[in-house]
Amino acid sequence: MKHVLIVEDEKKLADVLIAYLNQNQFKVTHFESGSDVVDWVKTNQPNIILLDLMLPDVNGKDLCKEIRQFSMVPIIMVTAMIDEIDRLIGLELGADDYVCKPFSPKEVVARVKAVLRRSEGGLNHGEVYDAFEVNDQTYTIKLHRDRLDLTPVEFRLLKMFLQSPGRVFNRDQILNNIFEDGRIVLDRTVDTHVKNLRHKLKTASPEHDYIRSVYGIGYSFEL
Amino acid sequence: MKHVLIVEDEKKLADVLIAYLNQNQFKVTHFESGSDVVDWVKTNQPNIILLDLMLPDVNGKDLCKEIRQFSMVPIIMVTAMIDEIDRLIGLELGADDYVCKPFSPKEVVARVKAVLRRSEGGLNHGEVYDAFEVNDQTYTIKLHRDRLDLTPVEFRLLKMFLQSPGRVFNRDQILNNIFEDGRIVLDRTVDTHVKNLRHKLKTASPEHDYIRSVYGIGYSFEL
DNA sequence: GTCCAAATTATAAATTCATTATTACAGTTT
DNA sequence: AAACTGTAATAATGAATTTATAATTTGGAC
Numbered sequence: 116m117k118h119v120l121i122v123e124d125e126k127k128l129a130d131v132l133i134a135y136l137n138q139n140q141f142k143v144t145h146f147e148s149g150s151d152v153v154d155w156v157k158t159n160q161p162n163i164i165l166l167d168l169m170l171p172d173v174n175g176k177d178l179c180k181e182i183r184q185f186s187m188v189p190i191i192m193v194t195a196m197i198d199e200i201d202r203l204i205g206l207e208l209g210a211d212d213y214v215c216k217p218f219s220p221k222e223v224v225a226r227v228k229a230v231l232r233r234s235e236g237g238l239n240h241g242e243v244y245d246a247f248e249v250n251d252q253t254y255t256i257k258l259h260r261d262r263l264d265l266t267p268v269e270f271r272l273l274k275m276f277l278q279s280p281g282r283v284f285n286r287d288q289i290l291n292n293i294f295e296d297g298r299i300v301l302d303r304t305v306d307t308h309v310k311n312l313r314h315k316l317k318t319a320s321p322e323h324d325y326i327r328s329v330y331g332i333g334y335s336f337e338l
Numbered sequence: 339m340k341h342v343l344i345v346e347d348e349k350k351l352a353d354v355l356i357a358y359l360n361q362n363q364f365k366v367t368h369f370e371s372g373s374d375v376v377d378w379v380k381t382n383q384p385n386i387i388l389l390d391l392m393l394p395d396v397n398g399k400d401l402c403k404e405i406r407q408f409s410m411v412p413i414i415m416v417t418a419m420i421d422e423i424d425r426l427i428g429l430e431l432g433a434d435d436y437v438c439k440p441f442s443p444k445e446v447v448a449r450v451k452a453v454l455r456r457s458e459g460g461l462n463h464g465e466v467y468d469a470f471e472v473n474d475q476t477y478t479i480k481l482h483r484d485r486l487d488l489t490p491v492e493f494r495l496l497k498m499f500l501q502s503p504g505r506v507f508n509r510d511q512i513l514n515n516i517f518e519d520g521r522i523v524l525d526r527t528v529d530t531h532v533k534n535l536r537h538k539l540k541t542a543s544p545e546h547d548y549i550r551s552v553y554g555i556g557y558s559f560e561l
Numbered sequence: 562g563t564c565c566a567a568a569t570t571a572t573a574a575a576t577t578c579a580t581t582a583t584t585a586c587a588g589t590t591t
Numbered sequence: 592a593a594a595c596t597g598t599a600a601t602a603a604t605g606a607a608t609t610t611a612t613a614a615t616t617t618g619g620a621c
Contacts, residue, residue: 562621563620563621564619564620564621565618565619565620565621566617566618566619566620567616567617567618567619568615568616568617568618569614569615569616569617570613570614570615570616571612571613571614571615572611572612572613572614573610573611573612573613574609574610574611574612575608575609575610575611576607576608576609576610577606577607577608577609578605578606578607578608579604579605579606579607580603580604580605580606581602581603581604581605582601582602582603582604583600583601583602583603584599584600584601584602585598585599585600585601586597586598586599586600587596587597587598587599588595588596588597588598589594589595589596589597590593590594590595590596591592591593591594591595
């Protein structure tokens, strides 16, 4: 569960935010002033900080800078009606985003999620289907974390299967899916590629029989 | 020199931005529609993208998502007077910031700089990737503290690989990355440079096989 | 149900085709 | 001159397809 630290002196505002964040499965800690924040962050390491620029005791910008001295934790600035320059300075300080008051709590929650997603670098280079993981960037497919060593044709074949598990493809459909250009090859070619793919799948996962032959029609992939 | 891609159909607006960015030492490429953007980004890898949400042909949001499938390149959404929901969706899509029209070019330049600083400030302090250390000042790369004696082409090639370990580049992409100018050379040239680089890497670290040939596609670098 | 023939699929080996590695050399640049 | 880059030619490797043969499935006849 992600942990959000809110540093905000307006109690009402903070309470609304806390309610919304809690409803979105965030754990929230709230400070009404900035004095103890640095120490707390050092020991508790929240996943993200919502930081009000206008605090009673310390200056929000300085606090942001100070936190940046020792942590890359994402920080979203919360601030009342600032002019353009201030916005930019906020970002120059090393903040990751900002929201202006008045804001809707929904907006803030969305920003928090967006910044978290960004900072986690959770980049989806492909898709996950059950135990399979297709990565177009690296041209690899993993089965249970092990990389299958596939040829280009096998890669495209398996990817096609994974995208439509359970569907029965006839050989023409398979060939059309695998070759962008409309080259013509024999049906037996499909059999051979299926055989080779089966072999590689079996060595990676001996107990499982993924590719089903459908007599008179073609093949289907059963996850 | 940082390379900015602008995807914007209002030509006047784009021209102003281009002028400002050029004045700030940015290299700029401009697309007036979204249709060819994805392919271009794949081969040219800009440092940041300014993306208009309202394009004549494709939907800006979809384009953003599509780019996020294969690249972490920072994206700033540019958009006319959107309501709150649209903003949020923009960020949920994986965009890094947004600006609303009408905007001042100065603001945009500042945002670009801020986002670039942010996205670079992340993990790789300076330019250390695993056992490799890239120094742009001296045009050298160290492996395990030993300086590799690389030619300019080899330097850019290795740097490109290091910036996207695991990613499979085809030969066009490699050539576009290595030569800023659009000169055209043969695919076989890539093979030769890869061979030479492999040799130098091997003499520096005999046990390790860094560059993987991906049959039918190209090469990738495995740290 | 069992048996058989026809149709279909599986497999392995052989062949063709495509891609990559390597070498040598020529044109440039420094 | 020495180093770098690009090209061309050739060798080596790897993949795709075809071919040939064996194994399996199916449906009908008994």
